[in-house]
Amino acid sequence: MVFTDRTFVMIKPDGVQRGLVGDIVARFEHRGLKIAAMKMLLVSEDLAKKHYEEHAAKPFFPNLVSFIRSGPVVAMVVEGKDVVPMVRSMVGATNPKNSNPGTIRGDFAVDMGRNVIHASDSPESAKREISLYFNTSEIATYKRIDEQWLYE
Ligand code: UDP
Numbered sequence: 393m394v395f396t397d398r399t400f401v402m403i404k405p406d407g408v409q410r411g412l413v414g415d416i417v418a419r420f421e422h423r424g425l426k427i428a429a430m431k432m433l434l435v436s437e438d439l440a441k442k443h444y445e446e447h448a449a450k451p452f453f454p455n456l457v458s459f460i461r462s463g464p465v466v467a468m469v470v471e472g473k474d475v476v477p478m479v480r481s482m483v484g485a486t487n488p489k490n491s492n493p494g495t496i497r498g499d500f501a502v503d504m505g506r507n508v509i510h511a512s513d514s515p516e517s518a519k520r521e522i523s524l525y526f527n528t529s530e531i532a533t534y535k536r537i538d539e540q541w542l543y544e
Pocket of ligand 1 (some may be wrong): 448452457485486504505506507508509513
């Protein structure tokens, strides 16, 4: 079964610096979601501003742009049934103070501006964000060997 639902996930510079990449990727793998693309990169100013353009007028925007460029990030395309809401629920609330234990932010983060991970909030945002970070040739199409045990 190949699900076409895709989301964009990015482990932010704090998650990379704190050595959380493996733990975070493992959560998606163990849940049964498929990593269709993954790369480490330094985000350019132009890309950072495009990624967060909906927040351009907000007071936290300059800090957000400089923070996201403060070190390498790990960008991913993740696939699975209803993957956009599923990954958002695994990520937890924007402010870690309100993120439930068991979520990535609830387990690994304290402060809003250091909340470890980004995930798309809708299928439309996912499409836009994936196209900002990945060429189609960088996204793999394959079956996980356990798909028949994950999906009924
Ligand atoms: N952010 C912040 N201060 C705020 C609101 C947001 O630093 O008052 C940062 C935070 O890192 C958040 C990102 O801006 O993850 C994007 O905000 P959004 O509301 O889109 O939250 P998300 O979708 O990441 O949960």
